[in-house]
Amino acid sequence: MKMINKLRLLWGFLCIFIVVPGTSQTQPEAYRLYDGKGRVVDYDQLVKTIAKVDVVFIGEIHNCVITHWLELKLLDSLYKIHGKKLKVGMEMFESDNQLVLDEYLHGQITGDRFEEEMRLWPNYSTDYA
Template sequence: MKKLFIILLMLPLFTQAQNKDYRIYAVAKQQEITVSQLVSELKQADVIFFGEEHQDSIAHLLELALLKGLHQQQPKVTLSMEMFQTDVQPILNEYLQDLISEKNMIQEARAWSNYKDYSPLVAYAKKQGIPILAANAPSRYTNRVTRLGLQSLSQLSEDAKAWLAPLPIDTLTGAYYEKFVSLLGGHSSLGSFQLYQSQNLWDATMAWQLATHKKLQQQQQILHINGKFHSDERLGTYLQLQRYAPQYKLQTISCMPVEAYPPPAWQQWQSIADYIILTQSATID
């Protein structure tokens, strides 16, 4: 109850700079900015990546504030979410069209266990008629790749392949691979490479969904929400989308919780994202 009360008090503050619960930095300009300034600066972007830590409560509130701002600025906007898998798109659409209950949608669309953190985004999109893109690859196929490698996808039916990025999938060897191996502790093996292949299936499928939707809906600006590993350093899903659709203007946001605000690290941040958001979610009990 205390947490809800604090969050409600915070909502009017999302347009103010120097908010104690978050800070937004425009890296190229080397300036701290407000949410409203961020919305304005993103006006010309085709696809906006919001990279989050999935348990960051302030990030979820900022995502909602950003979606509202983008929608008010440009009504033709789409919300894309890692949190839903491509094969549940029909179910998600039925919920958005008010054909099924939220309870059924949560169960049958395999919503994440912390769906309550994302439900305000979905509720706003539903109320405003904003499309939601179920962007993630079905876990049964990423699991298959982890066990058997990318080549095993060739045995799937054409109907099954339709839920995934087209084969073959680029495994983005180089910086992204080194980053992934480092995350695993620096130990490369056949098992870790197949896990890396499944990561690329994940990334490529999200990117393919973005590219396909944007091609069909040229006027739609897309806000895509994913874990920050998928888009930080303009790798992963970001780089896959560049390969599928190099003509689109992409902007990246990397949001991360911190215990205390450090001095801006402009040079380091340049390689991470166009906008850095620091939050103090851990300070809210």
């Protein structure tokens, strides 16, 4: 039951990444964050909220570098809070490539060999590497 309540909390505060044109002439906005009720939230609010739950799902546009940058920033922020307890699943890596991924993460193979053996998306080098 505890997990269900945490997932409900997550859905209640789930934020959507939306790329919007800048409205300020001095510093254009690259994104805005919204909570589950459509209210604008700042980055620190988002991190504080998602750091409390067990599972976070992030939807994205696969070819949007802004969302990929935000995901990296979120991972970095959550790692600073949770350290090595943080677990990450990435759908761009297929399950039958798990052994190659594990070898790379444990330093058993080089980055070049990793890229040769994995089935990587075309934007891997610019958005994911």
